Amino acid sequence: MDLALLRTFVTVHRAGSFTRAAALLGLSQPAVTSQIRTLERQLGRPLFHRRARGVTPTAVGDELAHKAAPHLDALLRITEAEREDAGALRSLHIAGPPEILSLRVLPALAPLVGQGHTLRATLLADSGTALDGLASGHHDLVVTTARPRGGPFTATALCDEEHVLVAAPYWAALVDTGRLREEGPAALDGMPLVEIHETLPLVTRYWCAVFDTPPDARSLAATVVVPDLRAVRECVLGGAGIAVLPRYLCQDALDAGRLVALAEPSVPPLRTWFLVVRTGSPALAHLGRARDRLLSAAAHW
Template sequence: MSITHLRSFVEVYRQGSVSRAAHELGLTQPAVTGHIASLEAQLERKLFTRHARGVTPTVIADELASRVTGAIDVAENVLAEVRARSMRVSGTIHLCGPSDILSDLITDRIKTLMHSNLAVQLHPAVDDEPPRMLVEGRSDFAFAVKVPDDPRIEAALYGREELLLVAAPEVVERIGRETALSEALQEVPFLSYDLQRYMIRMWIEHNRMSIGNAEEAVTTPDLRALRNFVVEGFGWSVLPRYLVAAHLRSGALDVIKGPRGNPEIAYYLLWLKSAMRNPRTARAKALLLQPPGDGEAL
């Protein structure tokens, strides 16, 4: 059973399309079709059911994919990393994600990429845009707080940040006049990153509290804008520590402590599994994930 044929099988399985798999592999569609036909002949079983929009894996394909996909990925990643060590890798790395992460959380990693002869282009994106940009080939890597359920995408934990409930000193004083914190938070305007109140819900649920049917005074998809509004005394919000550390030190913001402390939010680096065949992206991934202060990863 040829490794090349298995490689084609894995890509067709992930893409759900022979044509898209051929594009990702840099092969012709007839070549990939031939690889699948050869595997089916050796297994004496059908691997995919063809239809107008692509292919659907059979039970046999599901079983084969579960057994070989990880090994194929590891082998290709190792080969790409070895090639990266033996050649001068250059070019542009495209990174997408929320603007606050790109500007405030990954500065040291961007510098590491630049020092390794890689240019960087940043693409602000919110909600479900980052995974879509990866799949569409518009970005090499994405930063997100959730890992999408997509077999084509792989993720690694980038880091964790403490979530703090913060407000300007005068707003904190106003909240402190109330006897119960949950009641006080309902009486004072609050600001949210999104309509789902993702970070606020994490903090409230972690502290086993409720803010009832209180509604946001301001909603914005930019955490830096949200922070600036909180600094100006618009109300309270929940923000990651990295974004407010300097303002806490200067006294522009104060922390409101919850009865059970503060939760943490995880940040993930996402990439297409198929992209790791390229030495440039394999090198960039290692550099992006190396701990701050470490030497060059490759």
């Protein structure tokens, strides 16, 4: 059986789409369709059900993928090892929100440059756009809080991020922390708020987790909106108001007394980050190495 046909088949099986598979393989969609039809004729069985949006494998297709994919991945690892032995540079394309990529992910991957890798980062706050780019081959790894379910992706929990309600000392002194503990967010009515979006995504998550209620739009509205948590932190440090921030972004300022935590819930709200790759791609040596390095580094985040 032609290995090229099997490679195309496994790529379509993992991508769930002829279009995405064509982009990953560097082929046209008609070429991918033709190869799948050729393989189906050779086997005498349909391998995919054609749907309005993509394809789903038949039972025969699932069985063939289960048998063929590990062997194709092994051949790919051999090929990649030979390329590395020849000194070929490999580019790693990673996408995710600017804060975690800038402060955690890229520093963790930086040592790979000394091992013959080049790094290309795309700063994307929108998870859907990042995952679409991953599926179509524009990115190799995506860091996101949106865990994809199945399809062409494999997601691994990377780390948990604790959120903290903070303010500069001036504003913190105006908050009755006892009332905040007893009455909840009503104690914060009228306080200026800094957020990443008008819909108050971080505040809403915090309020629901800690106070068991969404924020009241009539008494709490953003006075500063900036789509970068580092800028949110700097605005709060400058006295613009209160904000919800990841602890890793504000711990140094808390330790120095430049920020004050307004609440210390016994169970702090957490957000989980996931490392997402295309299924099968860790068989590529440079992607597997990057994935392992990130998982190792994240154990200490």
